[in-house]
Amino acid sequence: MNYSDLAPSYIRAIAPYQPGKPISELERELGITGIVKLASNENPLGASSAAIAAMQEAIKTIALYPDGNGFELKDALVKRYGVTHANVILGNGSNDLLELAARAFLAPGDRVIYSAHAFAVYALATQAVGATGISVPATPDYGHDLTAMLAAAIEHSPKMIFIANPNNPTGTFLSAEALQSFMRQLPKQILVVLDEAYNEYLPEDKRYDSVAWLKQFHNLIISRTFSKAYGLAGLRVGYALAHEQITDMMNRVRQPFNVNSVAQAAAVAALRDTSFVKKTFELNQRGMTQITDGLSKMGLKYIPSFGNFIAFHVGNANGVYRRLLELGVIVRPIGNYDMPDWLRVSIGLESENAKFLSALEKALGQQLNGESK
Ligand SMILES: *Cc1c(COP(=O)(O)O)cnc(C)c1O
Numbered sequence: 363m364n365y366s367d368l369a370p371s372y373i374r375a376i377a378p379y380q381p382g383k384p385i386s387e388l389e390r391e392l393g394i395t396g397i398v399k400l401a402s403n404e405n406p407l408g409a410s411s412a413a414i415a416a417m418q419e420a421i422k423t424i425a426l427y428p429d430g431n432g433f434e435l436k437d438a439l440v441k442r443y444g445v446t447h448a449n450v451i452l453g454n455g456s457n458d459l460l461e462l463a464a465r466a467f468l469a470p471g472d473r474v475i476y477s478a479h480a481f482a483v484y485a486l487a488t489q490a491v492g493a494t495g496i497s498v499p500a501t502p503d504y505g506h507d508l509t510a511m512l513a514a515a516i517e518h519s520p521k522m523i524f525i526a527n528p529n530n531p532t533g534t535f536l537s538a539e540a541l542q543s544f545m546r547q548l549p550k551q552i553l554v555v556l557d558e559a560y561n562e563y564l565p566e567d568k569r570y571d572s573v574a575w576l577k578q579f580h581n582l583i584i585s586r587t588f589s590k591a592y593g594l595a596g597l598r599v600g601y602a603l604a605h606e607q608i609t610d611m612m613n614r615v616r617q618p619f620n621v622n623s624v625a626q627a628a629a630v631a632a633l634r635d636t637s638f639v640k641k642t643f644e645l646n647q648r649g650m651t652q653i654t655d656g657l658s659k660m661g662l663k664y665i666p667s668f669g670n671f672i673a674f675h676v677g678n679a680n681g682v683y684r685r686l687l688e689l690g691v692i693v694r695p696i697g698n699y700d701m702p703d704w705l706r707v708s709i710g711l712e713s714e715n716a717k718f719l720s721a722l723e724k725a726l727g728q729q730l731n732g733e734s735k
Contacts, residue, residue, distance in 0.1 A: 405593030410638035416631035428623035448606035456587035456600030473520040484524035505534035533667025538570030560669035562591035599625040649709035656719035685725035
């Protein structure tokens, strides 16, 4: 008997998520060290020392179950954002929250809208509950086409829409005005999950207060994470802010202890360490300039990015990806995002960015030589 046949057809249809290659795996394969991983949009500075100290303290009581209600972390978020405890739900990474939203509200046959080239988890969360995903073509510059998404919403009456701002892997950004106008025109029974995983990386003139919109748009779910600018990707902690009727339903399908105690403690400390986030932001700004300058010098096209990563066009992306691996640099192919000619690189430390750029130059040179033979 084939046990996969026991799974519903919509589960069998799921293409597994492809994570960035771990450093340890490439070390084993190549037998080299000093590998630079710029593949998963992690914080090159690591985590804030305050968060690390909080983890060390929390380890002492690791025999105890975590606070299943996450009071202290929620309280810190409540004070930061001026919402109530009932508006906050914690997740085992923000991926968990995207899935909780899908599991709480979607049933087989429901429709869900997201953009082409949008974060892969939206399609995965949709498929896992047997709902039908509708991918709306992007704008010519790879951004979400909110006009087309609104038209698709009117046509297909979805129950949920996922929007990433900025989006991964394209780095594209939607202005506050565009988002608000979209929300105003959208029928109120359609839930909007606004994924702001890279919110902390937005330049000052692009920042906006989406949390304030919750008062006006009760169908809005904002998700954020400690994995990116806060440097806690390995811990798995994120949060969503939404109307209490929404968090109530999401809490009903949530594992009682979905966020571990060490993660809760670290997140509280990380949230307070605003200088670490500022340092991270500034490093990213400089690194983005370093990388875009380097790409331009090589004559490579890229999509201007508002996150801590950038997608660039190389043609033979898989070949270049493999040559970069051999040179000890891990980036991310994004063929599974319908961008087979592109690679995505995360912004690292200045030295890591430099190593990436020189490896890329070498890889492209090798490619030209290889082609002329
Ligand atoms: C990285 C990322 C997330 C966050 O993942 P976590 O589960 O919080 O680690 C969410 N959305 C987007 C668009 C991302 O790129």
